[in-house]
C-alpha cells in the first residue's frame with residue numbers, strides 16, 4: 001500500500017519545557033493541522049520526516065569537494081547532489097571514506113528515516129492542532145531538526161501514525177493509571193485532555209518522573225490544576241533533587257496497595273517512555289507490588305490476563 005505524502009504542518013508554538021540552565025533539553029511543540037484533513041486519536045503518534053540543515057549539507061559538500069549542483073544516480077533514481085544530501089542521507093552517520101565516485105559514495109550514506117513522537121494533545125481540547133514533547137539528543141537527526149532548525153512559522157512534514165495498542169478504555173468510568181517519566185508523559189497529557197473534555201467520570205492517576213522539580217516538571221500547571229479539582233492523583237519522582245535517585249517505581253512501591261486496589265476496581269495500566277532501563281525496572285516493581293497480593297506463580301499470568309483484556313498497555317521506545 002502506498003503511503004500518502006506527508007502534510008507540511010506549520011509550527012504555531014515551540015517552547016522549552018526544561019529549564020534553560022539544564023543540560024537536558026525537552027521542548028513542547030504545537031503544530032497546525034488546518035486544511036490537512038488529518039485526524040488523530042489520543043495515544044497515536046506523529047511520524048516526522050526530517051531534513052538536514054543547509055549548514056550540515058554545505059559541510060558535507062565541502063568534504064566531498066562538490067558544489068551540490070552535480071547529479072548523482074542512486075538505485076536508478078537521478079538526484080541533484082544538494083537535494084539528495086538535504087532530504088535523503090543521514091549526515092550524522094557518514095560513510096568512513098568520502099573519496100571516489102560521487103554516486104558510489106552517496107549510496108553508502110545511511111537513509112534519513114522518519115521518527116515517531118507520541119501525540120501530547122487531544123483534538124477534543126485543541127481542535128486542529130497536534131502537540132508533541134520532544135527531547136533533544138546530541139547528534140540526534142530528528143530531535144535536532146525539530147529543536148534547532150524548526151522555528152515558529154516554519155513547516156514540518158508529518159503524517160499520523162495510528163497506535164491501536166495504546167488507547168483509552170471505551171468505558172469512561174474505568175480508572176486509568178499512567179506511568180510516564182520524561183517524554184513518556186506526552187500521551188498522558190492527551191489522555192487527560194480527552195477525559196476532561198468528555199467529562200469522563202473515571203479516576204485518573206499519573207506517575208511522572210524527571211531530573212528536578214524546579215527545572216523539569218513538564219506541564220506542571222496542567223497536572224496541578226487537575227489535582228486541585230480532584231480529577232488527578234499525581235505522584236512525582238525527581239531523580240536529582242536529592243543525593244540518592246528516586247524513580248517512579250519507588251513511588252509505585254510506596255503506593256503499591258492503593259495501586260492494587262485500583263486494579264481490583266478495573267483500572268487500565270499504561271506505561272510509556274524509555275524502553276531500555278525504565279520500562280523493565282518499572283515492570284519488575286509492578287510484579288512485586290501485585291506479588292504482595294498474589295501467590296508468586298500467579299503474578300505473570302495475572303499480567304498476561306491484564307494485557308489480553310487491554311488493561312496493561314505499553315508504548316516504550
Ligand SMILES: Cc1cc2nc3c(=O)[nH]c(=O)nc-3n(C[C@H](O)[C@H](O)[C@H](O)COP(=O)(O)OP(=O)(O)OC[C@H]3O[C@@H](n4cnc5c(N)ncnc54)[C@H](O)[C@@H]3O)c2cc1C
Nearest residue numbers: 092115116117118133134135138139140141142143183317
Ligand atoms: C512509538 C514511539 C514514540 C516516541 N515518542 C517520543 C516522544 O514523545 N518524544 C521523544 O522525544 N521521543 C520519542 N520517541 C523517540 C523518537 O522517535 C526518536 O527516536 C528520538 O527523538 C531520537 O531520534 P533522533 O533522530 O533525534 O536521533 P537519532 O539520529 O536516531 O540518534 C539516536 C541516538 O544515536 C546517537 N547518534 C546519532 N549519530 C551518532 C553517531 N554518528 N555516533 C554516535 N552516536 C550517534 C544520538 O546521540 C542519539 O542518542 C518515540 C519513539 C517511538 C518508537
Ligand SMILES: NC(=O)c1ccc[n+]([C@@H]2O[C@H](COP(=O)([O-])OP(=O)(O)OC[C@H]3O[C@@H](n4cnc5c(N)ncnc54)[C@H](OP(=O)(O)O)[C@@H]3O)[C@@H](O)[C@H]2O)c1
Nearest residue numbers: 135181182183184209210211239247248274277278281317
Ligand atoms: N542516549 C541515552 O543514553 C539515552 C538514555 C535514556 C533515554 N534515551 C532516549 O531518550 C528518550 C527518553 O528520554 P527522556 O528524557 O524522555 O527520559 P529519561 O531519560 O528516561 O528520563 C526521565 C526520568 O527517568 C529517570 N530514569 C533513568 N533511569 C531510570 C530507570 N531505570 N527507571 C526509572 N526511571 C529512570 C531519569 O533519571 P536519571 O537520568 O536522573 O537517572 C529521569 O528522572 C528516548 O528517546 C530514549 O530512547 C537515551
